[in-house]
Amino acid sequence: MEQKLGKEISIHEVGYDTMSFTHEEIDEELVALYAVAYVTEPIICHSANYTDEEGNYYTLMLIETGGENPYEVWLVNDKLVPSFNS
Numbered sequence: 385m386e387q388k389l390g391k392e393i394s395i396h397e398v399g400y401d402t403m404s405f406t407h408e409e410i411d412e413e414l415v416a417l418y419a420v421a422y423v424t425e426p427i428i429c430h431s432a433n434y435t436d437e438e439g440n441y442y443t444l445m446l447i448e449t450g451g452e453n454p455y456e457v458w459l460v461n462d463k464l465v466p467s468f469n470s
Contacts, residue, residue, distance in 0.1 A: 385398065385432060385434055385442065385444055388444075388458070388468060389434075389436070389442070393434055397434055397435075398432050398433070398434050399432065399433045399434070400430070400431070400432050401430075401431050402428065402429070402430050402431075403428075403429045403431070404426035404427065404428055404429070405425075405426060405427045405429065406425050406426065406427070407420065407425065407427070410427065413464065414445070414457050414459075414464060415447060415455060415457060416455075419447065419449055419455040420447060420449060420455070422450070423448070423449055423450055427447060427448070428447070428448040429445055429446065429447045429448070430445070430446045430448075430454075431443060431444065431445045431446070432444045440460060440461055441459075441460070441461050441462065442458070442459070442460055443458070443459040443460075443462075444456070444457070444458055445457040445458075445459075
């Protein structure tokens with residue numbers, strides 16, 4: 385989050401959660417099915433959220449795919465941002 389937002393964020397300002405899903409539970413609007421097609425269940429997703437001084441709410445979801453890098457999903461104010469660059 386710090387890299388994308390370009391500022392230091394205290395760990396106390398970040399909410400964190402880990403969830404698991406089945407293939408049928410994946411929201412195709414958030415996660416491209418090809419990204420998790422070969423992932424065995426449960427599919428693990430780590431999420432972090434942060435609200436900045438202006439009240440913007442950022443959510444980062446990292447979905448484990450078995451590869452070196454997780455599949456990354458960004459939401460800003462609960463809206464999907466396909467190419468998040470700050």
